Structures are given as structure tokens and as C-alpha cells.
Amino acid sequence: MGDETWTLWAPRRLHLSCACCTNGLHLTSAPNATFTGVIRLAMVNNCTTGVSSHCARPTVPSHTHEQYAQALEDSSDVCISGGEVQVLELTMQLEVVFKWQTFDCWSSGPLLTDGPALGRLLMIALPHHVSLLCDKSVSKISGGGHRNVRGFGVPVVCRRGSRWVMAIHRQKIDWLGAPEEGKVGAIREALREDIQRQIRANVAAGEADPYNAGKLLGRLASLILVAEMLGEGAILAELLKETTRYLSVWLDQESINPLVYDSTWGGIVSCGCHYPWIWMNEHRCINRTTSATKCPGLQDSLYDFGNGMYNDHHFHYGYFIYAAAVVARFDDGWAERYGEKVLVLIRDIANPSVHDPYFTPYRHFDWFVGHSWALGITPDPLGRNQESTSEAANAWYGMYLFGDATGNADLRLLGEVLLLHELHSTNYYWHVIQRQHDIYPAEYRHSIVGIVREQVVQFRTHFSPEGFFVHGIQMLPITPVTRMMFHPWWVKDAVERFKWYCEIQPLCQASGFIVFLVAEEAMVDKEAAWKAALQLPSSAFELDCPGCNGNSRAGTLQFIAAWGNTPQQHWPEVSRACSPDRMCLRG
Secondary structure, eight states: OOOOEEEEEOOTTOOEEEEOSTTOOEEEESTTOOOOSOOEEEEEESOSSSOSTTOSSTTOOOOOOHHHHHHHHHTTTEEEEEEEEEEEEOSSEEEEEEEEEEEETTSOOOOOOSSOOSSOEEEEEOHHHHTTBOOTTEEEOTTOOOEETTEEOEEEEESSSSEEEEEEEOOOOOSSOOOOGGGHHHHHHHHHHHTTOOOOHHHHTTOSOHHHHHHHHHHHHHHHHHHHHHTOHHHHHHHHHHHHHHHHHHHTTOSSSOEEEETTTTEEEEOOOOOOOEETTEEOOOOOOOOGGGOGGGTOTTGGGGGGGTTTHHHHHHHHHHHHHHHHHHOHHHHHHHHHHHHHHHHHHHBOOTTOSSSOBTSSEETTTTEEOOOOSSOOTTOOEEOOHHHHHHHHHHHHHHHHHHTOHHHHHHHHHHHHHHHHHHHHHTBOOTTTTOOSOTTOOOSBOSEEESSOEESSOSSOOOHHHHHHTTTOSOOGGGGGGOOHHHHHHHHHHHHHHHHHOTHHHHTTTHHHHHHHHTTTOHHHHHHHHHHSOGGGGOTTSTTTTTOOHHHHHHHHHHHTTOOOOOOTTTSOOOOTTOOOOOO
16 A cells, blocks of 8 residues: 655646556546646655655654645746756865756746746755755755655755755865875885886787776876975986876877777777787787777777776776876976877866867766766666776866866866765765764665665675775775775774775785775774785785786875874864855755
8 A cells, every 4th residue: 555645736728637546647638638748746745644664653644744745836837957067166165056947847938047936946955965055045845855775865945046056165185295204214115116016018008908007007106206205306207207108108099909089979988909818927909900990899898897888987097197197297298298188088087068079078977966977888777886986086186186287277176076076975875874874774784885876786896795895996096085085983983894804805915905904094093004004915016916006005105104094174064064154954
């Protein structure tokens, strides 16, 4: 038996008959009548008599929906046809404005302006919205909403115009960070160890997938910054030369696995390599072409982690963009010659212009849910998904740094706002903080989500159900923004679980994922993490190890020495991101 109350709105000229409810709701109109237009249907109460499992108190009907029912009625004539996003840059915060395009549901009139609507626009805000919504024209409606895969949706009404304003605190985004003085010697020694590991010649020539090639480039770039911090000029110069050479191979389309433009979907994809044999542990690519029609990666999603199907582009190219930012920081001439090519990769993953005929706007980032999706054009019955939020954040971090290095203020701002939103949503939908957010039901007993899908969340990665992989995949790569991702309450619990998974499964160390455990531990126990990092075996940083190849001991020690035990500022639950003339919603 159902326990729901639904309300339907239709134009007055339309005469409908309703039949309910054995086989659902059936609507019929007058004989021979035709209709094209809007019909609106909303669930007003999901606990009408008390028999529903959705009732807050078993067997007790809900009588708190009157305000919500009235808001639905008042807003029934305001429909949405689309919207646009604006970003306002203030000194202490960024304001992200959703400007909803509205129209009168019951007429064919033009879109309404930003003035008063015929009614008042009613929308459902997700949990991560509620802590950021600060516009006085938006108010929370009690008694309505419903739970979905992202927690409990909150009805909000725009009282003036049709816009949401969300304010998020700005934070200092560093290239590296200053380490504790007494730990510099060990970092220097580790740097000299790390530079002995050389990328294989065939990989350096681009005979690799762009994801692992990107991680290797990111590792080299981070070591350049460590060398700069240590004043190791000769090492810096050699690393810069090496990074520039490897990066330019891909940007000049000289890589054995080339990057090509796909005009069908409008993007840069990797051709993909057939690897029919392994000779002395070196993959050999037998298809060498710059023709997209001959690329196996455009036919089979198993090549290059699905790059040819637009999977994970922000993960893959994020490493390239980060490396390009570091090179541009030290070589203005290279930045001048290659700047447009780097911008092509940026346009592929986060093109901000609807007028760009070559790339779709914001291929991966979803402004409404506040985070990215990694799935490309491959169909999935569970909808879009994303696994590694830290690698998504790394893409936006790389954009911010490239804008900073090249003096491109617009790019710098775009990278900043995408980064801050990705981090914010991560702490709602990936990091499970039950006492604060109540996103998932109590039956989900894990402290972290491995994959967020549109229909479900999963405690696993795409490649394994092991718990240490689930925790570690949300930590790579280790950069200064890593510490910005983690709520202090969450880390204290999560690191103990991560540690337990590593203790019971030797593969944690063999895979190199133990490095991410050490980095996470640094946020709650700097000295213990420092000691553990020094004791890690050299195998944890080998370039042939899939989990290790983006890490370095010097980079890990640098992170611990600079950011260990550093408290994160401006968590929305602690310090609301509101300017004095704005009113925050309390969720």
C-alpha cells in the first residue's frame, strides 16, 4: 500500500481524468484532444498515514508538510529552461551564482528576466549546497524534500529573482610549502636517491598510456619544486631539462602513442597502443599513426583506461597540465611556445566557453553536484561515476598553477573555483562524516566511498575491492592541496581504518599504496608519519610499480615536513562562508 500524497498541476484549459493506483497513475484527456506543454507532478508527503518506511517515526503520520505544500502551489507556475554560472571574485571568498532561466509554465511567453517571477522559484538543494547558500533571497522550506543517493534534499525558494548565490572561502594555494628546518637534510638525501630512477627510453618516447605517462611527468615536476626549495640548482636544471623533453614529445604529437583531435565529440584522445609482446619488460607499440580513424583506442574502451572514449581525461591530462605549469614557472620561452598546446588540453577537460566550436564546455565538471564525473561516452546502467577525487582536484590545481605561472588571471580563477568546489563536495559524498552530514544511511559502515555513481555508491575501486586501494585512490597524487581535502574529524577515524587494511594485506606495501597511508597519517601525527616515510622500502617508489610511479620519497618527506599536523581552515560547518550582508542557510 502506498503512503504518499502527490499533487499534479496542468493548464486550466486541459481537462484530465486521473485513475489511481493499482498499476500507477493514469492520466486521460478528452477524446480526440491533443496537448503539447507542461504538466507538473510532485510528491508532497511520503508519510501520509504512517505506514510508510519513510516516516520519521514508525506508524506516526507526518503533519509537517504544510509549508512545503504551499510553496509547491506558490511556485507551480515557474518552470526552468536552463541556467548559467557566474563567478564573482572577492577578497576573502568566491561567490558562485546560479542564474536560473525561468518561464511561465502555462504560457508560451518569453523567458522571464531576473526580476520577480510570476511565482517563486522552488528548487531542491543538495547537502553541499546548503552550507554555501548565503543569499538573502533564498530561504529554506521546512517539511519537504526527500532522501536520495546524496543525502536529504532541502527545498529552497528564491524570493527575489531566480538565482542562487553560494559563497566559499578562498584559501592559500601553494606550489610546495616550507618544510620544518630540522627535516631538510633528509629531504635532500631522498632527492638525490630519487633522481637516480630513470624513465625507460620507450616510455620517454611516448610508448605508454597517457595516465601512467602523466604520473611520471607529475613526479618529475614535483621534484623540480623540491630542488628549488633546497637550492639544488644543478639538480633543478637537469630535472627541468628532462621534464621539458618528455612533455614536449606528447605536445608535439611525436609520442609513439599520439594524442589526436576527435571531431565527432570534440576532444583530444590518445590513439591507444597494441602491446602484443613484452621484451625485457618493455611494452612495444605496433600501431603508429596520427589518423584518428586508425586508432584502436577510439574503438575499444580497454585501451588507455578508456581515454579514447573520454574516460578520465581530467585525471590523465591533469598531470600534464601540472607538469606544464612547473616548466612554465622556470622557462618563459617554453611557456610562450607551448602555451596554446597546454590550453588545448585545458579546453578538453574544462572549456569555459559555450562559443568554442572545438570543445564542449566543462566536459567533466558538474556545477550542480559540485564535483566531476570521470565516465566518458561509454554507457553505464548506474549512470556517471567518479572514483579518485584527488586526481580530479589535481587537474584543477594544475590549471590554477598554469594560470599563475603564465599570468593568466582568468585561468587561475577558473582553476581555483573548480578546485574549491571539488574539495567541498568530496567532504560530503566521498568522506563519510556521519555525525556532521548524515549523507548515507547508518548501514553504510565505511568511512570513505570508493566510487560515487549517480544511482549507488560503492566501497571499492574499479580494479579491486581491497580497502587500502579504496582509501589510497583518494590520496594521489600527494601535493600541497592534498591536505585541503581532509576534514580533521574524518582523518582521525579514516587513517586507523586505512592502517588496518594495510596491516592485513601485504599487497598494500607491494603496490606502493602504503605511501598514501603515510601521507594521510601526517595530518594527525606528523612525527609518526615522518619516521614511517624514512623506513619505507625503496620498492615503494619504483617507477615500474603502478601504484608507486607517481610518488617519490623526497616529495613524500617534503609533504610531511611542510604540512604535517597543519589544521585546515574554514570548514563550512565551523566557519560559514558568508559576507556580512548575506544570510546563511542552516542545514
